[in-house]
Amino acid sequence: MSTSDRRPVVDLTDAEARRALPLKWGTVPDDVIPAWVAEMDYAVDPVVMEAVQRALADGVTGYPLERSPELAEAYAGWAARHFGWAPSPEAVRPVVDVTAGVRLAIDVLSGSGGVVFPTPGYNAQHGLAGITGRAEHLLEVPESAERAEIDLDRLDRLFADGAQTLILTQPHNPWGRVFTRAELEGIRDVVLRHGARVVSDEIHAPLVLPGAEHVSYLAIDGTHDHAVAVVAASKAFNTAGxxxxxxxxxxxxxxxxxxxxxxxRNDSWSPLGVVAARTAYDHGDPWLASLVERLDQQRSLLASLLAEHLPEVRMRPIEATYLAWLDASAHGHHDAAAVALERGRVQLSDGASYAPGSTGHVRLNFATSPERLTENVERLAKAWT
Ligand SMILES: Cc1ncc(COP(=O)(O)O)c(C=O)c1O
Structure with missing residues (x-):
């Protein structure tokens, strides 16, 4: 898309962010920079915002359609344009949010055996297995691993021991990884061997950065009888609420x-959410292109800021998302997030909530302005060193 066709990303001021993002910004003191919850300090794409405002002005506050064929068409069209693979619109069902969709799929479609959850893994999905009445089997990626990968032998053993579902997060939060087609085929082979199921959480798919390419797990041959994907426009377009x-x-x-x-079981999504998602899928490309460019710049800026101010902090390569997984253990702080908050006045996400028992790790959200990101890293350097 040519630059002139794009709509720019607009940074929120602190006051605007505090109003727009009550959890991320509203729960921290005024002198703290929030770099935790996965929301962006950017104004919503004006085309999406106008569609939602118009719907509200029209009084669209009633129950949404049960199936929403237009939403399904919009997603299928978007996926075809962006990933070169799309489901049939028939296959797309609305759900209230991604986490509820993951839970619904496990509740209804999975056997009663345990659920494999690779860690570090999205903190709100730790414990999801238990809510569905199933055991949770953590599949750890060792911190020493150069490249964060799912250990297929271990996955095989967990299935052999009775687990029946894998929660795949593709692209991965907080690893920042985009699994390749070959990796996904390897996972599929293990899953097929055991007659297991996959729930593929693909909420970060629109946020694949230059250099990587998103392949849906459902785009892999032989997956349709054992897998579902849970997708959304809400992470890339900042409309989670x-x-x-x-x-x-x-x-x-x-x-x-x-x-x-x-x-x-599944009747809680909102009509305004449907409007936002349809508009994002049908008309959001000119904004998303600017967003991806901005996040790519922020990724480079973060790498150079760390090299300058915190050379001993190890960052996993970021292929997608705006979330950096940092190993700050070289600085000797057991709880690096608490030290960042107390001494640096930066709110990070504590690594232990993604990888139980891990120490010295944090997740940093870099979807903000270059100025705030610079200030963040300078503050972290003062706090940790
Ligand atoms: C991997 C992953 N899945 C799901 C979610 C949350 O999605 P939702 O709010 O739609 O449940 C997040 C939020 O950051 C996430 O990183």
């Missing part, structure tokens, strides 16, 4: 099982 994600269910038999569930 509007509540609408999508469950992609390629198997007709799986759809039948889901559709036969009582309505109360």
């Amino acid at each position: 509007l509540k609408c994600a999508q469950l992609v269910v390629p198997s007709a038999a799986d759809r039948e099982r889901l559709d036969a569930e009582p309505m109360s």
Whole structure:
């Protein structure tokens, strides 16, 4: 897309961010820079915002459609344009958010055996297995690993020992990894060997940065009878509070099982979320292109700031997302996030909430202005060294 066709990314001021993002900004004291929750300090794409405002002005506050064919078409069109693979619109169902979609898929489609959750892994999904009444099996990526990968032998053993579902996060938060087609095929082979299932959380797919390419797990041959993907526009377009994600269910038999569930299983998405998602999918490309360019710049800036101010901090390569996984253990702080907050007045996410038992790790959200990111790293350097 040529630069002249794009819509720019607009930074929020501190006051605007405090109003717009009550959790990320509203829960920290005024002298703290929030770099934790995965929301961006950018104004929502004006085209998405106008569509939501128009819908509200039209009084669109009633129950949304149960199936929302336009939303399904919009997602399928978007996926075809961006990933070169798309589900049939038939396969797309609305859900309230991605985490609820992951849970719904496990509840209804998975066997009662345990759920494999690679760690470090998205903190709000730790414990999800337990909520569905299943055991959680953590599959750790060792900190020493040069490249964060799913250990297929270990996955094989966990399935052999009775686990029946893998929660795949593709692209991965907080590893920043985009799994390659070959890696996904390796995972598929293990899953097929055991008749297991995969729930692929692909919320970060729109946020793949230059150098990497998103391949949906569902784009891999032989996955449709055992996998679903949970997708959303909400992470890339900063509309998490509007509540609408999508469950992609390629198997007709799986759809039948889901559709036969009582309505109360899945009826909570919002009509404004549907408007935001449809508009983002149909008309958001000119804004998303600017966003990806900005995040690419922020990724480079972060690398150079760390090299200058915190050369002993190890950062995993970032192929997607705006979340950096940092190993600050060289500085000797057991709880690096607490030290960052107390001494540096920067709110990071504590690594232990992604990888139970880990020490010295944090997740830093770099979807902010270059000035705030610079200030963040300078403050961290003062706090940790
Ligand atoms: C991997 C992953 N899945 C799901 C979510 C949350 O999505 P939702 O708010 O739609 O549940 C996040 C939020 O950052 C995430 O990183």
